[in-house]
Amino acid sequence: MKKKMLLSVVMSALLVTAAGCGNAKDTSGSGGTSDKGGDTEKKSYKIAISQIVEHPSLDAIREGFLAALKDAGISEADNNLRVDTNNAQGDQANNISIAQKMAADNNDLILAIATPSAQAIVKQEKETPILFAGVTDPLNAKLVSNLEKPGGNVSGVADMNPKAVTDLMGFIAENFPNVKKLGLVLNTGESNAVLMASKAEEALKPHGITLVKAAVTNTSEIKQATESLVGRVDALYITLDNIVVSGADTIIQVANAKHIPFFSSDRDTVEKGAFATVGFKYYDHGYQAGKMAVEVLKDGKNLGDMEVKMQEKLDLILNLKAAKAQGITVTDAMKEKVQDKDNDIIE
Known part of the structure; x- marks a missing residue:
């Protein structure tokens, strides 16, 4: 009986020791959890x-x-x-x-x-x-x-690279002489969106173009805000505005139905159906x-x-299918401004 009890105590001690050699928080300064075994260490x-x-x-x-x-x-x-x-x-x-x-x-x-x-x-x-x-x-x-x-x-x-905003506003002014008022759907509660709107407004002033804003607080208001700009502006634009970008499909629908050029600040919205941006992936x-x-x-x-x-690498990105839907004639001069024509001219 004593031998059995002694064996039981020894086995218990071995199990406790083994458990103590399992996962331990790494304190080496490089983060992670360490799984150690022999000379190898996996974090x-x-x-x-x-x-x-x-x-x-x-x-x-x-x-x-x-x-x-x-x-x-x-x-x-x-x-x-x-x-x-x-x-x-x-x-x-x-x-x-x-x-x-x-x-x-x-x-x-x-x-x-x-x-x-x-x-x-x-x-x-x-x-x-x-x-x-x-x-x-x-x-x-x-x-x-x-x-x-x-x-x-x-x-x-x-x-955001401020140059992206300036270049896009310059592209609009140079290639769309009929655009005198640019409509912006804007979530005024998002600081980055307000900042970009201010930079766009500043870039448009030398060209005599006015930025007309339609404010929203959530995605359900985007359709009404966009429609409120129809007849008051010559083109539409959105910043890197998370609420507005998430509801960009609605703006695309209005732009296509009313044949209004739609410019965005991100490539993904152009891939979905906006006409152009200066941006990156x-x-x-x-x-x-x-x-x-x-x-x-x-x-x-x-x-x-x-x-x-x-982001330092910027390029003009054009969606030719969107151009057709929005009544835009894409000129050779527009295409020439695209550096990576294979990837940034979307057919």
């Missing part, structure tokens, strides 16, 4: 993603971000990544709740897609690295106070953010020491 990571609303541009950011991680050997398929994806569906109360939940969780990194998501997370979380993407003006949104060295736990990729934008995440997770870099990046 796993937990990332939370907050996205304000679902639309093609923001979805493409998420896809590009995860692709960059996968290319660096970090993915759910590799069994070394857990992703907690959250979508606020355009509701600010949901957005705040998501931020509070993420702040309470133990994440290695948080990706905030779009300005409202980033603002909510930054208010709640002061330690976990916060990477933003799809943010137009990080300074105006008070996400960072310095673009070159943000400090703290926040940095990311800005999705949001998948590439997300991939750029993902590469920053890899530097934090694998190399142990401090996100606050990493400069906020900006």
Whole structure:
């Protein structure tokens, strides 16, 4: 009996020792959880993603971000990544709740897609690295106070190059001499949208073109706002406005039905049916953010020491099918302005 009891105690001790050699939080400074065995070490990571609303541009950011991680050997398929994806569906109360939940969780990194998501997370979380993407003006949104060295736990990729706005307004003025009033459907509650509207207005003034605004607060108001501009403006335009972009189909329908040229600030809306933009692929934008995440997770870099990046490669993007639907004659001069004609002239 004593021998059996002694054997039982020994076995219990061995089990406790074995359990203690399982997963342990990595304290090496490069983040993640370590699974150690012999001389090998495999790290796993937990990332939370907050996205304000679902639309093609923001979805493409998420896809590009995860692709960059996968290319660096970090993915759910590799069994070394857990992703907690959250979508606020355009509701600010949901957005705040998501931020509070993420702040309470133990994440290695948080990706905030779009300005409202980033603002909510930054208010709640002061330690976990916060990477933003799809943010137009990080300074105006008070996400960072310095673009070159943000400090703290926040940095990311800005999705607006002011040159894109100026170039698009110049393209409209040069190629559409009949446009004297440009209609803008605008969510005045979104700071990045208001900022871009101001830059567009400034760029249009030298050309004698007036920006006429129709305000909305949610997607259900977009149709009425767009229709209110019909007969009052010569063309339509939208900024990188998350609420408005998510309801762009409605604007496309009105533009096609009334043969009004429709210009957007993002490539995805042009692919859906707007006529033109000066921009880039949001998948590439997300991939750029993902590469920053890899530097934090694998190399142990401090996100606050990493400069906020900006999209430098811009091109004019034209949708020829949309042009036909909106009564636009696409000239050779317009096409000549497109650098990558194989990819940025959409048939």
